[in-house]
Amino acid sequence: MFLFFKFLRYVRGNSRLRKEAVDSDTILKAPLLLVPITLKRGAVGAGIRLVRHDDDTIFNPTLLQKLAIDFEIQLPFVDGQLPTDEKGVDVDLILQKVRMEVAELKGFEVRPDCYLGNFSFTKYVMWKDLNNRVNDLSQSRVVNHLINYKGQAFSDDAKAVDPKELDDLYTPNSLFTPLIADSSQLAVVCTASNAKNIVVEGPPGTGKSQTITNMIAHFLASGKTVLFVAEKMAALEVVHKRLSSLGLAEFCLELHSSKAKKSEISKEFVNTLNISHADVHSDWAIEAEKLGVLRSQLSDLVKVVHREHRNGLSVYGAMGTCIANTHKVPASFQWIDADTHSAQELGELTDLVAEMAALAGQLGIIVDHPLSEIGQTQWTPSWHDALMAQCDSLVGSISKLQNALNAFHKLTPIDPTALSLFDLAALDRLAATLMQACEVPAQSVSHAHLKEARQRLQLLISHGRARNEAWSGLSDQYLSDVSNLNAQDLQIQWRSANQEWMLKSWFSKRKITTQIKAFHLQGTRLDSGDVDRFLLVLKKLNEEDQYLAEHKEVGRELLGLAYSGISSNWESAEAHLQWMESFSQAFSDACQTRSEDISQLRSQLKNLICEQSEMFSAGSAYFNLAANLRSAYSEFISEWHALTNLSLPRTPLLGGERSPGILISATSIVNAWRQEKNKLGLTQGACE
Structure with a gap:
């Protein structure tokens, strides 16, 4: 920005080279003196101040050339040297010289005006540079070609570097490219370093500014200077920012800023000259050596990856x-x-x-072909016949099983078409428990599904067995009423007797052994050395009797009449408990697909067992339904395994044991195999 002092007013078209003035209504004014200034503003709301820029006051250089070319007026201010006085630039002397030179020109007048505005000399500077150095610039092959061979192809003897030849032509320590670069970008840097004139094209984001940064760094490291120009300021700033991040800011002279000052430029020169000449060559050599090793390893990998093997493949x-x-x-x-x-x-x-x-084309799509389930790869006529015979056997067993399931529906309403192999196995276990249901107390049946009830019964049985075990140590010598003796009181009395003086101790111990003798089958008195062991056994017996007495309601609740206190048959009770466990688990597994009404189904079946238990006895109607189901299932699963062993499926046949609708799927697949039996050999050959 400049403050313009004094203007030269003139009419467009006038020229000393013309003897007559050219008529024109266009009046032009050109500033004479330009004082560089900047506008500054302090706090928000404060006024704007004009501050003198540190650049020198200049005479309008464009006007100087205009006057020299069109009017043959040579003012003595061409080199920027203005006359001065004790106050600075001698404005009056400058104006006097201008008035004297234009005095004879019609329409010219020096006006004492003053304006503030922007004034750019970039185009003038370029023109002046080209005008003054046209001969020097013509020495450049590129400039000479642009001037003298317009429209013709430019030939360059320097050879561009092929990215594939980089590893052979350049070692890592010969390249100074601090930013990541691929082979094509490195090839650009190397080609430019060979004095090759090149044009690099690429859409935004392809690494052009990164390549330029690497190129400048490489040339700087090689002792060369670089002039980087760009049409847009953003491109200059991006490259300068990258160079600054690499620590190369001191080597950059930033002239592209419109706010650049002479003082700032001078300071940049000083900073550059004051840079410490630290020896970083050794560090770079170490890193370059590491890079060379890595590049060698990568090159070896590439060679291995692209090496052609004996079979012609890589x-x-x-x-x-x-x-x-x-x-x-x-x-x-x-x-x-x-x-x-x-x-x-x-x-x-x-x-x-x-x-x-x-061959596979004759079968159509093999993946969805029915025979694709078969994994057997060795076809023989005997195997073929055995597989077809097994398909027939399986279909027959499926028919029997479906009939048995339909009849079993009276006991448990299930849908045979939705069952999986897992469901069928669960139904088989359920049928096995129903065939034993008549031997189980109704109370056990009613509470079979309650885990807490089964746990209480298990605990009661464990105490009953412990009581029998304790009694087994006394039963062959004592009456059953010996359990009425209080072992804890006797232990206290016995310990007390052991602490008394000899005669009294003898009488006290005799009193205790006399109580025990009363229950001995032979009336034999215990030796003093056996009393402690006897009392320990008796104490265990007392504890178990007490537990069973306190929990007799549990036994009656879960075993009914099968519970008779300490005289209960605990092996039978254990069998009832196992039945409860098996029944509960089998029913849950068999009816898992009907979780929404499983409670109702369980209640119906338990009521049927409790109210018509005689129908589950051997030979009765419900017993026969369960027995028929078990028989049909056994035959089916045997035929199923036989078919699996023959076909050797690649994956679990028909989806495995959890796949629903196994009976329908099995019937469908074996029927498909029988229809496609003539293609078995072809399918196996194609799938092998």
């Missing part, structure tokens, strides 16, 4: 094949390594695959 080509066929399942081969086959042998294998593909 790892690189194999990776491309895998990527192009990611949606396909690769075949599994048991070859030791990639050099197992020659190129000729690989061609023969390829021809074989083509023949297999032709």
Whole structure:
């Protein structure tokens, strides 16, 4: 920004070279003196101040050239040297000289006006530079071609560097490129360092500014200077920012800013000259050596990846094949390594695959073909006949099982069409428990599904067994009423007797052994040394009797009449408990698909067992229903396993044991196999 003092007013078209004035209504005014200033503003709301810029006052250089060319007026201010007085620039002397030179020109007048505004001399500076140095610039092959060979192709003897040849032509310590660069970007830097004139094109984001930064750093490290120009300020700022981040800001003379001052430029020169000449060559050499090792390793990897094997293939080509066929399942081969086959042998294998593909084409889509379930790869006539016979046997067993399931519906309403192998196994276990239901107390049946009830019964049985075990140590010598003796009181009395003086101790101990003797089958008195052991056993017996007495309601609640206190048959009670566990688990597994009404189904079945228990006795109607189901299931599962062993399915047949609708699916698949039996050999050959 300049403050303009004094103006030269003149009419467009006038020229000393013309003898007559050209008529024109256009009046032009050109400033004479330009004082560089800046506008500054302090706090918000404060006024704006004009501050003198540290650049010198200049005479309008454009006007100087205008006067010299059009009017042959040579003012003595061409070199920027203005006359001065004790106050600075001698304005009056300058105006006097201008008035004298234009006095004879019609329409010219010096006016004492003053204006503030922007004034740019960039185009003038470029013109002046070209005008003064046209001969020097013509020495450049590029400039000379642009001037003298317009429209013709530019030939350059320097050879561009091929990215593939970088590793062979350049070592890491010969390249000074601090930013990450790929091979194409490095090739640009190397080509430019060979004095090759190049044009690099690329869309935004492809690393052009990064490449320019690397190129400048490389030239600086090589002792060269670089002039970087760009049409847009943003491009200059991006590169300068990158260089600054690399610690190269001191080597950059920033002239592209409109706010640049002479003082700032001078300061940049001083900073550059004062840079410490630290020896970083050794550090760079170490890093370059590391980079060279890494590059060598990567180059070796590339060679290995692209090396052509005995079969004519490479790892690189194999990776491309895998990527192009990611949606396909690769075949599994048991070859030791990639050099197992020659190129000729690989061609023969390829021809074989083509023949297999032709055979597979006769089958249509193999993946969805019914015979694709079969994993057996060795076809023989006997195997073929055995598989078809087994299909017939399985269909027959499925029919029997479906009839048995329909009849079993009276006991448990289930849908045979929705059952899986797991469900069928659960129904088989449920049928097994129902065949024993008549032997189980109704109370056990009613509480079978309650885990807490089963746990209480288990605890009661464990105490009953413990009581029997304790009694087994006394039963062969004592009456059952011996359990009425209080072992704890006797232990206290016995310990007290042991602490008395000898005679009294003898009488006290005799009194205790006399009480025990009364219950001995032979009336024999215990020796003093056996009393402690006897009392320990008796104490255990007392504790178990007390527990059983306190929990007799548990026994009556869960075992009914089968519970008779300490005389209960605990083996039978254990069998009832096991039945409860088996019944609960089998029913839950069998009816898991009907979780919404499982409680109602369980209640109906328990009521049926409790109210009509005689119908579950051997030979009765419900017993026979369960027995028929078990028999039909046993035959079916045997035939199923036989079919599986023959077909050797690649995956669990028909989805595995949890797959629903197994009876329908099994019938469908074996019927499909029988229909396609003539294609068994073809399918196995195609799937092998």
